[in-house]
Amino acid sequence: MKDKIPNTPFAYIWYISRANKWSAVIAVSMIVLAAAIDQSTNYFFKLIIDSAEANDFDAVFLYAFLFPIVIFGVQLLYRLSTFFIRRWVTKNRKISYDILTNYALNHSHAYFSDRFAGSVMNKVSNVVMAAETLILDNMWSLIPSTVGFLVSFVFILQTSVPAGVAFLLLIAFLLLINKKMSIKKRVYSRAVAQSKTELVGNIIDIFSNVQAVRQYSRRSEEQIRVEDATSKHLSDHSRTWGYSEWMLFYNCIVLFIFSLLMIWFLVLNWQSGEIGTGDFIFVISLLASITSPLLNIGRAFNSVAQATGEMQEGLEDLLKPNEIVDVTDAKPLQVQNAVIDWNNVSFLFENKPVFTDFNLRIEPGQRLGLVGQSGAGKTTFVSLLLRQHEIPSGEILIDGQNISKVTQDSLRRAIAVVPQEPALFHRTIKENILYGNPNATEEEMIKVAKQAQAHDFIMELEKGYDTLVGERGIKLSGGQKQRVAIARAMLKDAPILILDEATSALDSESEVAIQKALECLMEGRTVIAIAHRLSTLRKMDRIIVLEQGEIVEDGSHNSLSTAGGIYEKLWNHQAGGFMLED
Structure with missing residues (x-):
């Protein structure tokens, strides 16, 4: 129909x-x-x-x-x-x-x-x-x-x-x-x-x-x-x-x-x-x-x-008209290098400008960290890349293909997201991990669970991989949910990875385990990482600082932390690894 x-x-x-x-x-x-x-x-x-x-x-x-x-x-x-x-x-x-x-x-x-x-x-x-x-x-x-x-x-x-x-x-x-x-x-x-x-x-x-x-x-x-x-x-x-x-x-x-x-x-x-x-x-x-x-x-x-x-x-x-639809001749996104280009992108949210003629190029395999105070545009950046909103002007390209001209399903298949609060279904751990790739074998599932530092805690549960996690994963701790989400993203094996403040709400012990898992997950992928805990961005190839939708600083952690700008100020004002909001 x-x-x-x-x-x-x-x-x-x-x-x-x-x-x-x-x-x-x-x-x-x-x-x-x-x-x-x-x-x-x-x-x-x-x-x-x-x-x-x-x-x-x-x-x-x-x-x-x-x-x-x-x-x-x-x-x-x-x-x-x-x-x-x-x-x-x-x-x-x-x-x-x-x-x-x-x-x-x-x-x-x-x-x-x-x-x-x-x-x-x-x-x-x-x-x-x-x-x-x-x-x-x-x-x-x-x-x-x-x-x-x-x-x-x-x-x-x-x-x-x-x-x-x-x-x-x-x-x-x-x-x-x-x-x-x-x-x-x-x-x-x-x-x-x-x-x-x-x-x-x-x-x-x-x-x-x-x-x-x-x-x-x-x-x-x-x-x-x-x-x-x-x-x-x-x-x-x-x-x-x-x-x-x-x-x-x-x-x-x-x-x-x-x-x-x-x-x-x-x-x-x-x-x-x-x-x-x-x-x-x-x-x-x-x-x-x-x-x-x-x-x-x-x-x-x-x-x-x-x-x-x-x-x-x-x-x-x-049955309201769908706000975002594929164009008539939309083709599947073909990703080879995972180069991301933002060309003169402008976007308003609730009639307030977030980005105005925004330009950015993310090279293949580059690990990019996004930093900025609340309201700087970090979350909107991710939403636009996932095409959760339409942009009124400009274009976002992946390997030269306008994301508004390709099918939404193919775009989102090419991007894996590990959010701050993982969305787990009220299903078994096995089903939640396999959500990344339903056709994966059990051996492949266990392999990514081990890489995500999740296998050991899963096996300690009474029913192991067949354990129901509860609604939104309520039966698991924050660190456990995060590791399941990382295993799911690994199994998806997408060329582009988004880490949306993936460790900001965790204790130090959980963060250590998850940092190891993230290192494995980021290997060979173009990565965009948002973090309040700046220590998680030190291994990024490049960090950009956003302020009111504009790039105000761009460089490595070492260069920005001594440049006397916003990033250095944020770095020096951290307490326990978190940014202090002004």
């Missing part, structure tokens, strides 16, 4: 149903046929009464015998239809999860930075479940009810034209009013979906940072935050529920008045002899059989309005 994904509920359902269209067509056809026959069974009452009045008892017994057989056939059709509905719905669920997750993963770094991770997942789940609700409500409520109304209208019209016209007007009135009321219900339902997303996002955020909650003794404050979000969600939900009940009550009143008038009209016509007893009983039975569908039409509109509201809220956010 390479074409554009629709962001409106029913268009989206059709889009995900195309792969299962025959299951959908067969299911709908069987439901329509079953509903038509089901509503027509009331005609047996007329046939039986007319035959009894004519003393045709053979016909009476025949119709009485056929009646349960037809009813059984109707139920059989309904039951058979569930087989196709199940296939349709379950396959749609998988397709929906797949395409929404895949599309969301193509959003930029900024998209996820502005949202709770839990809220994005909640929107995906809301869309999937609401799409399923819409299909089931249509299959079991709206379609059978609509078919029942049409069949009843035809029969009533044949019996009495005025009664048929009155019935048609009733249906039109109910549909019009419920459609109008459902518009407001959709607005309420979107508010419910939004407040639910906010609530779920807050709860997941709290549990994801439960250690901080405990360490700062902020449980009561977080409880208040959740209670506020819960109160908002409860208020939105109560308002929606109340409006739903009002819709159902309104339908009930309208149907009650219509039924009284219709029965009064039929009694008068029967007394005057304009319709026979069979017709009278037949129409009454039709009215009785459609009473429940008529009452349920409001409930169905309610459910559909709620589901479409939830879907619309989720689809509009999830």
Whole structure:
């Protein structure tokens, strides 16, 4: 499914149903046929009464015998239809999860930075479940009810034209009013979906940072935050529920008045002899059989309005245009020397200039250290190289290839990143290391783990490489997580390496082990290292000092540490190996 994904509920359902269209067509056809026959069974009452009045008892017994057989056939059709509905719905669920997750993963770094991770997942789940609700409500409520109304209208019209016209007007009135009321219900339902997303996002955020909650003794404050979000969600939900009940009550009143008038009209016509007893009983039975569908039409509109509201809220956010996309003729990045060039790059963040006509060349295999106070542009430098943001002017080249003209996947495959806080999955250590190269052998995995100084501590764990690390690696220490991340980067074997303050949060003992691992990792690669602990940069070939997005100093550690500039000042102001912020 390479074409554009629709962001409106029913268009989206059709889009995900195309792969299962025959299951959908067969299911709908069987439901329509079953509903038509089901509503027509009331005609047996007329046939039986007319035959009894004519003393045709053979016909009476025949119709009485056929009646349960037809009813059984109707139920059989309904039951058979569930087989196709199940296939349709379950396959749609998988397709929906797949395409929404895949599309969301193509959003930029900024998209996820502005949202709770839990809220994005909640929107995906809301869309999937609401799409399923819409299909089931249509299959079991709206379609059978609509078919029942049409069949009843035809029969009533044949019996009495005025009664048929009155019935048609009733249906039109109910549909019009419920459609109008459902518009407001959709607005309420979107508010419910939004407040639910906010609530779920807050709860997941709290549990994801439960250690901080405990360490700062902020449980009561977080409880208040959740209670506020819960109160908002409860208020939105109560308002929606109340409006739903009002819709159902309104339908009930309208149907009650219509039924009284219709029965009064039929009694008068029967007394005057304009319709026979069979017709009278037949129409009454039709009215009785459609009473429940008529009452349920409001409930169905309610459910559909709620589901479409939830879907619309989720689809509009999830299916926003991807901020960064590959150009039409994008080709894979081909890296031979890993030369990086920044040519007149300008970039603004939140309307504030970070880089203006920035130029830099990083030679193949060069180890470059980035130094600067907070806000100097170090993190943005890395983000732009990874193409997490688009640059409005200038270009970044790798081996002469503009990174905006190559595929994003190939660009990121060529760059390994070891961040200050490694992103580990709630999976085994083995799975986390193999994330760098899923096709690597176990021997290759163990080799890089040893090179990363991780093998020994891993083997001391009860389950070794099969140990689950917990969410974000919470079961491991900072140094252990960092070594797993280094092993993963080694296994990736990318020609360009970014070390984003990889040792700034570690104790001295852990740093010694990780420095050994980093030495092995940097071998033969073009390296960009950001560090607050300047001692980690002494072995860099070249160090540049950034200030407000400009290179103010450029040279080796030895030359800069005695040049009387910013780097020397930072070096002399270190305490315990860290930079002191001015």
